[in-house]
Amino acid sequence: MPIHEKSLIRPENIIRHESMNLQGVDVSGDWSTFIGSRTITDYNEDMQDEIAALPGGEYIHRCWQCGSCTNTCTVNAIEARFNPRYWIYLIRIGLEEELLRDKDILWQCVSCNKCTYTCPRDVVPEGVMKATAHWLELKGHTPDSPSTIFDREFSNQIFATGKVEEGRVLRRFFASTGQALRQPWLESMVIGLVSRLPVKMLLRLGLSAVLRPKTRKWSKSRAAITDYLQQQGRAERRALHLSAGEGTHV
Amino acid sequence: MSESRVLVVGSGPAGLSAAHALAAAGSRVTLVEKADRLGGAPILSGYARLVPSHEWARDAIGGMVARVEGNQRIDIHRSAVVENFEGSLGNFRAKLSNGQVIGADAAVLCTGFTHFDSVSKPEWGFGIYPDVVTTVQVEQMFSSGAGVRCPSDGRVPDRVAILLCVGSRDRQIGREWCSKICCTVSANIAMEIREALPKSSVYIYYMDVRTFGLYEGPYYWESQEEHRVKYIKARIAEVASDGKRLILKGEDTLVKRPITIPFDMVVQAVGMDPNVDNVHIASVFGIQLDKYGYVRKAPVYSAAGGTSRPGVFVAGAATGPETIDDSIAQGQSAAIAVLAAMRMPVQEAAE
Amino acid sequence: MTHKEPTGDYNGFGPGWKATGLTPAEARRATDWVEAKIDRRALLVNKDRVEDIRERMWELEKDGEIVVHRIGDQHEPVVARTLYGWEKKIPTNSLWHHKSCGQCGNIPGYPSSILWLMNKFGIRYLDETDQTSCTAWNYHGSGIGNVVSLAAIFLRNFHQAYVSAQAQGLPVGTYYPLVHCGTSFGNYKEMRIYLMHSAELREQVRKILGKLGRLVDGKLLIPEEIVHYSEWLHVMRHRIREHQVVDCGNLRATIHPACHVYKMVPEDVIYDDTVMDGNRVAVSTGLMQTLGAQVIDYSTWYDCCGFGFRHIIGEREFTRSFAIDRKIKVAVDEARSDVMIGHDTGCITTLDKNQWIGRAVDKVYELPVMADCQFAALACGAHPYKLAQLHWHASPFETLLEKLGIDWQQAKAEFESYLKDVADGRFETLYDPKRAITSGPGFVRQQGDQAA
Ligand SMILES: Cc1cc2nc3c(=O)[nH]c(=O)nc-3n(C[C@H](O)[C@H](O)[C@H](O)COP(=O)(O)OP(=O)(O)OC[C@H]3O[C@@H](n4cnc5c(N)ncnc54)[C@H](O)[C@@H]3O)c2cc1C
Ligand code: SF4
Numbered sequence A: 001m002p003i004h005e006k007s008l009i010r011p012e013n014i015i016r017h018e019s020m021n022l023q024g025v026d027v028s029g030d031w032s033t034f035i036g037s038r039t040i041t042d043y044n045e046d047m048q049d050e051i052a053a054l055p056g057g058e059y060i061h062r063c064w065q066c067g068s069c070t071n072t073c074t075v076n077a078i079e080a081r082f083n084p085r086y087w088i089y090l091i092r093i094g095l096e097e098e099l100l101r102d103k104d105i106l107w108q109c110v111s112c113n114k115c116t117y118t119c120p121r122d123v124v125p126e127g128v129m130k131a132t133a134h135w136l137e138l139k140g141h142t143p144d145s146p147s148t149i150f151d152r153e154f155s156n157q158i159f160a161t162g163k164v165e166e167g168r169v170l171r172r173f174f175a176s177t178g179q180a181l182r183q184p185w186l187e188s189m190v191i192g193l194v195s196r197l198p199v200k201m202l203l204r205l206g207l208s209a210v211l212r213p214k215t216r217k218w219s220k221s222r223a224a225i226t227d228y229l230q231q232q233g234r235a236e237r238r239a240l241h242l243s244a245g246e247g248t249h250v
Numbered sequence B: 001m002s003e004s005r006v007l008v009v010g011s012g013p014a015g016l017s018a019a020h021a022l023a024a025a026g027s028r029v030t031l032v033e034k035a036d037r038l039g040g041a042p043i044l045s046g047y048a049r050l051v052p053s054h055e056w057a058r059d060a061i062g063g064m065v066a067r068v069e070g071n072q073r074i075d076i077h078r079s080a081v082v083e084n085f086e087g088s089l090g091n092f093r094a095k096l097s098n099g100q101v102i103g104a105d106a107a108v109l110c111t112g113f114t115h116f117d118s119v120s121k122p123e124w125g126f127g128i129y130p131d132v133v134t135t136v137q138v139e140q141m142f143s144s145g146a147g148v149r150c151p152s153d154g155r156v157p158d159r160v161a162i163l164l165c166v167g168s169r170d171r172q173i174g175r176e177w178c179s180k181i182c183c184t185v186s187a188n189i190a191m192e193i194r195e196a197l198p199k200s201s202v203y204i205y206y207m208d209v210r211t212f213g214l215y216e217g218p219y220y221w222e223s224q225e226e227h228r229v230k231y232i233k234a235r236i237a238e239v240a241s242d243g244k245r246l247i248l249k250g251e252d253t254l255v256k257r258p259i260t261i262p263f264d265m266v267v268q269a270v271g272m273d274p275n276v277d278n279v280h281i282a283s284v285f286g287i288q289l290d291k292y293g294y295v296r297k298a299p300v301y302s303a304a305g306g307t308s309r310p311g312v313f314v315a316g317a318a319t320g321p322e323t324i325d326d327s328i329a330q331g332q333s334a335a336i337a338v339l340a341a342m343r344m345p346v347q348e349a350a351e
Numbered sequence C: 001m002t003h004k005e006p007t008g009d010y011n012g013f014g015p016g017w018k019a020t021g022l023t024p025a026e027a028r029r030a031t032d033w034v035e036a037k038i039d040r041r042a043l044l045v046n047k048d049r050v051e052d053i054r055e056r057m058w059e060l061e062k063d064g065e066i067v068v069h070r071i072g073d074q075h076e077p078v079v080a081r082t083l084y085g086w087e088k089k090i091p092t093n094s095l096w097h098h099k100s101c102g103q104c105g106n107i108p109g110y111p112s113s114i115l116w117l118m119n120k121f122g123i124r125y126l127d128e129t130d131q132t133s134c135t136a137w138n139y140h141g142s143g144i145g146n147v148v149s150l151a152a153i154f155l156r157n158f159h160q161a162y163v164s165a166q167a168q169g170l171p172v173g174t175y176y177p178l179v180h181c182g183t184s185f186g187n188y189k190e191m192r193i194y195l196m197h198s199a200e201l202r203e204q205v206r207k208i209l210g211k212l213g214r215l216v217d218g219k220l221l222i223p224e225e226i227v228h229y230s231e232w233l234h235v236m237r238h239r240i241r242e243h244q245v246v247d248c249g250n251l252r253a254t255i256h257p258a259c260h261v262y263k264m265v266p267e268d269v270i271y272d273d274t275v276m277d278g279n280r281v282a283v284s285t286g287l288m289q290t291l292g293a294q295v296i297d298y299s300t301w302y303d304c305c306g307f308g309f310r311h312i313i314g315e316r317e318f319t320r321s322f323a324i325d326r327k328i329k330v331a332v333d334e335a336r337s338d339v340m341i342g343h344d345t346g347c348i349t350t351l352d353k354n355q356w357i358g359r360a361v362d363k364v365y366e367l368p369v370m371a372d373c374q375f376a377a378l379a380c381g382a383h384p385y386k387l388a389q390l391h392w393h394a395s396p397f398e399t400l401l402e403k404l405g406i407d408w409q410q411a412k413a414e415f416e417s418y419l420k421d422v423a424d425g426r427f428e429t430l431y432d433p434k435r436a437i438t439s440g441p442g443f444v445r446q447q448g449d450q451a452a
């Protein structure tokens, strides 16, 4: 008893036991296969407000589903499932389960902002994409994306010292994303740098890597920034009904 | 020329406006109203705050009623209908159900509409589940001060669904018109519910949203931007109950998935049917109805407010779904048409 | 009086409306009457796509194209009202049983309950073998049905019902067909509409039936009404109640209204203002209420069972998933139902037989499912095993019997001893099997039948 039009059924809705015996009867495979219902049975009423509470999502409620953003979207041209209009609808109505199906492609937004330029309702869809990606991470639906991690290493360093030292950012980024430090492209880049840069410059680079110089009188600024970020992070977590945790970047 | 006498039938916004305009212009008006009170649907059905003024119906329309009731030139017959009407322009005689016979040079029909009876769509649960109500009932919940509560047990509804186009745009039941105002009225009601019950959410299920003209901003968008009312493109197929709450079934057409969503209260945005009296009115006044059952208008380019019979004019929702503002405008415009029709012969003689 | 008659093109809510030319006073009275009686079904009648196909049938008969098999006095008809308030005559006596393939094969207690009830009421009937499957299963299952063959089979079977009484020396038309199967019922009604509308189809069918000798005076024979057994039960419900011996008062019943009984050709389905205010199809619900059971509404009342013809054979994953999730689970969780009552072969089979495999996904609901006639028979004291044959059902029914105060253990013991009798060739029948053969080899005229 095969399901003839299996391709029409979402794989996650097919419940199948390759081998099963019930009360002495072999019901393996098709004999006990079930198809879960695709009916939507509730709305997540908080979703629109949660995403609107994150930077970029503020204007989501203005969308009227015209599709201009999707039409103009750089990514949609090659990835049919990347559809900002559709996601905005899902978020506005609270169809969380449907949005989560696309959670792994949502980060693909190239931030070209063509959508923002075209949107007749000033929704700023690009911002909504960012807010949504952020929401997915905060809610634990997606692991922190490489760009989030990079961003965090980058910003944390600036918050700590007021300066950024690329070598350190890269090293820490590789470490926290589980990548080997010796990347062929990086090696050739470093070799290239060493062979071309003046010696004085190289020395300064080396020194700053070891001594980690700070911007003068940074500690005050640091305290202010950290404070602000923590506040911000707490507010976001509150808006998302998450338990108080650390701020976004700190 | 002696002062003209005009019969106005029906005292809703259209009739009140026609009667006032005619009296102000010096005519004697006989106003015949079937109900025991003046005011038409907004008063008789107890509407709350009106679109677009946000004034309470009892103040806005009530003011129009007081103005007419206080006018010496207007003779009012309540709880009365016209039983017989004969003669021609400038010389009509009407017999009323209260036995009175009055003379009139012309008549203006302002007999309005009838609310769609939701029991005609049993799949939407009206009459089966007490918490399925109509927009009229919600208007009354507001205007009576009782507040929006589930009729079954008086609880505050956590979640309210408004279904648009109930009894409109439905070939199944032979109502192929758009009732024009119910989208805006629904947006208005949705905002009022959100204001009164900020913890409750309101969803509007639509096929199209027709908050036409200037209603776009203050109703369609304000309801979403300020009041977080949600619009879902789905025509609800069925309202059922799981024994605790109402269950709405339909397709979320933008997601292409069926929905069975629980709600505490379902509000049906009922449409405007032709007045159930129209067959009778047409027969008494010797006028034609259009194919939907509303009073047929004469070609508008010669004179607004005409019917198929010279000397009999029409205004307001008697001609099809209308807003209050437009009904009032049509009442005044019919008054002008009456005066013009009566002056015409005189002018011709003078030339 | 100078008032003119309205001559506009106002056509009410459909094209059927014409200016009546009433005087104002008459019009007033008529309006008052309508307002007083305003009935949603009366409103609905006016929708232009609804037509009472029987009117066309009478016209065709008048034109000499067809012969109508009438429901006469010997059929003791009871008049019921359908969706739009039209009348439908339901014959209650002198019936010809049009059996259901799936019932006889799958749910033997289904037809036996109908016959048993008829015996109890002393109803005259003919239960003969000379009939064929309606073949509508194939029609729905393959999606490529042949309308000519379906229509020919419909009229062939009903012609046999018409002439069958001759075997007993009775005049033609004595027995009126009563259709057991919902699929056949829906299909026959659909075919009747096509036949009434298409002269071409009538011609093709006439040719076929001519060859089979199944015309009456060279014309097609069309039944006045197509009647389902559940309609018979419905109009008999008060008489059934008189024979009731089992108290059903503490029973919570859910109803599954079959798609092909009440959703196909909906204008022919019985609605009754005394049964849930006319908001639900009356058959089965009315019976259960009359027997004293509480009929509980549930949110998927209107839904299909999931049978789906091709699916129950070729794609049972769909059928069982739908049946359990959309019907059984809801009836148990929401309505806390003790029993689900249906009135069609496919639904009873689907809803009953698919329950067991629910275990594979931990959906164990154990809701007894049976036909309205089986339940009625039980309520009138029929034997749960010998007659209602509940042991063929996959869903457990013992708890239900206990709730009804029926000692199933004793009944089972009786049944087991009866099985020994059967093995020894001693069995009981509801109907003299000799009468089941009405022509050809094996046909013996029975004593007591009138001479031809
Ligand atoms: C729920 C709902 C809310 C609405 N809210 C708004 C709103 O906020 N803003 C807006 O612009 N519009 C609104 N409308 C539309 C509004 O009701 C109509 O535009 C308006 O009532 C039309 O006025 P009318 O005078 O033509 O007719 P009606 O108000 O229907 O008045 C007709 C009058 O004629 C009388 N009558 C009827 N038959 C006879 C007879 N045979 N003899 C004598 N008298 C008779 C009636 O008793 C009645 O008093 C709403 C409509 C609905 C259904
Ligand atoms: S910013 Fe993102 S969503 Fe917008 S058009 Fe570019 S890729 Fe598409």
Ligand code: SF4
Binding pocket: A062, A063, A064, A065, A066, A067, A068, A069, A070, A084, A085, A088, A118, A119, A120, A121, A122, A123, A124, A125
């Ligand atoms: S362009 Fe703007 S309004 Fe249109 S669908 Fe995209 S976000 Fe919505």
Ligand code: SF4
Binding pocket: B164, B165, B166, B168, B169, B177, B178, B179, B180, B181, B182, B183, B184, B208, B209, B210, B269, B271
């Ligand atoms: S105004 Fe809106 S709700 Fe009313 S009939 Fe028209 S589209 Fe439907």
